[in-house]
Amino acid sequence: MTTPDTASPRGTQPRETPLRSVHESLGATMTEFAGWLMPVRYRSETAEHQAVRTAAGLFDLSHMGEIAVRGPGAAAALDYALVGHLSAVPVGRARYTMICAADGGILDDLIVYRLGAEEFLVVANAANTAVVHQALAERAAGQDARVTDETDGYALIAIQGPAAAGILAQLSPADLGALKYYAGQRAAVAGREVLLARTGYTGEDGFELFTRPADAEPLWTALSDAGSGAGLRPAGLAARDTLRLEAGMPLYGNELGPDITPFDAGLGRVVKLGKPGDFVGRAALEAAAQAPPRRVLVGLRSETRRVPRHGYPVLWDGQHRGVVTSGAPSPTLGVPIAMAYVDPGVTGEPDGSRLAVDVRGRAEPARLTPLPFYHRNQDQPH
Numbered sequence: 001m002t003t004p005d006t007a008s009p010r011g012t013q014p015r016e017t018p019l020r021s022v023h024e025s026l027g028a029t030m031t032e033f034a035g036w037l038m039p040v041r042y043r044s045e046t047a048e049h050q051a052v053r054t055a056a057g058l059f060d061l062s063h064m065g066e067i068a069v070r071g072p073g074a075a076a077a078l079d080y081a082l083v084g085h086l087s088a089v090p091v092g093r094a095r096y097t098m099i100c101a102a103d104g105g106i107l108d109d110l111i112v113y114r115l116g117a118e119e120f121l122v123v124a125n126a127a128n129t130a131v132v133h134q135a136l137a138e139r140a141a142g143q144d145a146r147v148t149d150e151t152d153g154y155a156l157i158a159i160q161g162p163a164a165a166g167i168l169a170q171l172s173p174a175d176l177g178a179l180k181y182y183a184g185q186r187a188a189v190a191g192r193e194v195l196l197a198r199t200g201y202t203g204e205d206g207f208e209l210f211t212r213p214a215d216a217e218p219l220w221t222a223l224s225d226a227g228s229g230a231g232l233r234p235a236g237l238a239a240r241d242t243l244r245l246e247a248g249m250p251l252y253g254n255e256l257g258p259d260i261t262p263f264d265a266g267l268g269r270v271v272k273l274g275k276p277g278d279f280v281g282r283a284a285l286e287a288a289a290q291a292p293p294r295r296v297l298v299g300l301r302s303e304t305r306r307v308p309r310h311g312y313p314v315l316w317d318g319q320h321r322g323v324v325t326s327g328a329p330s331p332t333l334g335v336p337i338a339m340a341y342v343d344p345g346v347t348g349e350p351d352g353s354r355l356a357v358d359v360r361g362r363a364e365p366a367r368l369t370p371l372p373f374y375h376r377n378q379d380q381p382h
Contacts, residue, residue: 012035014032014035014036014037015035015036015037015063016036016037017036017037017038017060017062017063017155017216018062018155018213018214018216018217019060019062019155019157019216019217019220020037021217022060022217022220022221023039023042023060023234026039026042026234027042027043028040028041028042028234028236029041029042029236031237033063033126033237034063034125034126034127035063035126035127036062036063036126038060038063038236038237039060039234039236039237040236040237040238041236041237041238041239042233042234042235042236045236045238045239045242046239046331047233048233048234048235048236048238048239049235049239049242049243049331049332050331050332051161051231051232051233051235052160052161052202052204052233052235052239052243053161053204053243053331053332053376054161054162054231055161055162055163055227055230055231055232055233056159056160056161056162056163056164056167056206056227056230056231056232056233057159057160057161057202057232057233057234057235057239058157058158058159058220058223058224058227058232058233058234058235059157059158059159059160059234059235059236059240060155060156060157060216060220061156061157061158061208062154062155062156062157062213062216063126064123064124064125064126064129064151064156065123065124065125065126065128065129065132065133065149065151066121066122066123066124066149066150066151066153066154066156066210067121067122067123067124067129067132067133067136067147067148067149067150067151068119068120068121068122068146068147068148068150069119069120069121069122069136069140069145069146069147070118070119070120070145070146070148071118071143071144071145071146072118072144072145073140073143073144073145074118074119074120074143074145075087075118075120076143076145076277077136077139077140077143077145077147078112078120078122078136079275079277079279080139080140080143080277080278080279080280081099081135081136081139081140081279081280082097082098082099082110082112082279083097083098083099083100083262083270083271083272083279083281083285084097084098084112084270084271084272085272085274085275086112086114086120088275089112089114090114091114091115091116091117092114092183092184092185093113093114093180093182093183093184094111094112094113094114094182094183094184094197094199095111095112095182096109096110096111096182096270097109097110097111097112097270098110098256098262098267098270098271099132099135099136099280100261100262100280100281100284100285101258101280101281102280102281102284103281103284104261104262104281104284104285104287104288105257105258105259105260105261106252106256106257106258106260106261106262106265107128107131107132107135107258108124108125108128108131108132108252108256109125109250109252109256110122110123110124110132111123111182111199113184113195113197115184115195121195121210122136125252127252127253128252129149129151130149133147133149139280152213153212153213154210154211154212154213155210155211155212155213155215155216156208156209156210156211157208157209157211157216157219157220157223158200158201158206158207158208158209159206159207159209159223159227159232160200160201160202160204160205160206160207160235160243161202161204161205161206161232162204162205162376163227163230163231163232164204164205164206164207165177165205165207166230167223167226167227167230167232168189168207168223168226170226171189171190171222171223171226172187172188172189172190172196173187173188174187174188174189174196176207179196179198180198181198181199182197182198182199183197183198184196184197184198184199189209189211189219189222189223190218190219190222190223192211192212192215192218192219193211193212193215194209194210194211194215194219195209195210195211196208196209197209197210201240201243201244201247201249202240202243202244202247203243203244203246203247203248203249203372203374203375203376204243204376205376241326241328242328242329242330242331245326245327245328245330245337245338245339245373246330246332246333246337246372246373246374247372247373247374248299248339248371248372248373248374249372250265250267250297250339251325251326254310254325254326254339255297255325255326255339255341261284261285261288262285262288263285263288263289263293264288264293264294264295264297264341265297266296266297266371268288268289271285271289273285273286273289292344293344294344295322295341295342295343295344296341296342296343296344296346296347297325297339297340297341297371298322298339298340298341298342298346298347298368298369298371299337299338299339299368299369299370299371299372299373300314300324300327300337300338300339300340300355300357300366300367300368300369301333301335301336301337301366301367301368301369301373302335302336302337302338302357302364302365302366303364303365303366303367304336304364304365305335305336306336306359306362306364307327307328307329307336307338307359308324308327308336308338308340308357308359308364308366309324309327309338309359310324310325310326310327311323311324312324312327312357312358312359313357313358314340314342314346314355314356314357314358314366315355315356315357315358315363316342316343316346316354316355316356317354318356318363320358321342321343321345321346322340322341322342322343322346323340323341324338324339324340324357325338325339325340325341326338326339327339330373330374332373332374333373333374337369337373338357338366339371340357346368347368355367355368
């Protein structure tokens with residue numbers, strides 16, 4: 001989950017979220033992640049994971065980057081800067097998209113909220129916020145658009161799980177039933193103004209609350225109190241990682257990176273080649289869309305108890321044919337699981353017994369498994 005390139009530059013201190021004192025009072029184990037001091041777990045990451053699957057979990061996501069793009073040319077600037085067709089997004093809705101380099105490599109995956117006709121909020125991964133801000137500013141040059149990094153002006157709290165809507169309904173007059181998946185609106189929660197979005201990174205229904213830093217602690221406390229009888233637990237980075245892995249959601253630095261195109265990652269659908277006008281990376285991505293795949297992102301289910309981890313080789317008949325990008329024991333499935341990039345030919349072979357992962361020098365049998373590993377039972381709101 002934490003890799004060397006996500007640490008703070010040498011000699012600098014990690015940034016703290018407005019909820020640090022809350023995490024410490026709850027007994028959280030803190031770790032440096034993407035230049036921020038974050039809770040990795042409180043007591044049991046497995047219990048936190050299971051709470052999200054069966055009830056609800058409360059997450060501090062204040063390390064994520066928030067970049068505003070405003071002005072008459074904001075939509076056109078984002079259409080040029082990103083692979084998505086952002087000018088087609090209605091006000092009040094959001095899109096998952098990516099910002100790519102000219103060669104088609106992924107600089108970051110993003111969620112973009114359209115807050116008004118001339119106002120967008122771009123949410124970037126913490127480690128990439130500066131890169132995304134700089135790229136957006138450069139790509140907006142010549143457009144009537146202003147690009148500002150407003151990360152310091154936000155705290156971000158997520159409540160995820162089947163009980164999330166019921167807990168939130170106790171604190172907000174907003175019509176949560178009418179709030180669609182990948183939509184966001186201004187709302188009051190516990191008397192505090194927030195941007196309330198029906199988004200998340202866990203595979204469950206849930207909400208993300210963008211708020212002023214000064215309001216973060218009162219909101220966290222109100223949500224915790226409202227969920228105390230519903231099984232709500234605070235959840236850290238470790239549970240968030242196993243939840244997103246079960247849900248087959250990519251992580252930048254693992255499944256996504258500058259040497260990977262959206263088509264490599266099986267996410268070519270986010271590249272809107274049919275939108276009018278040029279955009280950065282169009283030529284390379286048009287070529288990637290037509291070319292045979294260089295690699296395929298697959299799910300693996302271990303046949304033993306040993307866990308495939310990031311960077312472990314994937315073997316086919318003893319030959320190195322891929323690499324694990326993310327792996328962990330699955331609390332929901334009760335077996336180790338992983339995502340991996342493999343050579344295209346591996347996916348077409350019917351005999352799974354020839355597939356293995358090199359776990360510290362020992363070939364551990366594994367089987368290909370469709371992604372995602374986990375589907376929640378209830379219908380997704382849409």
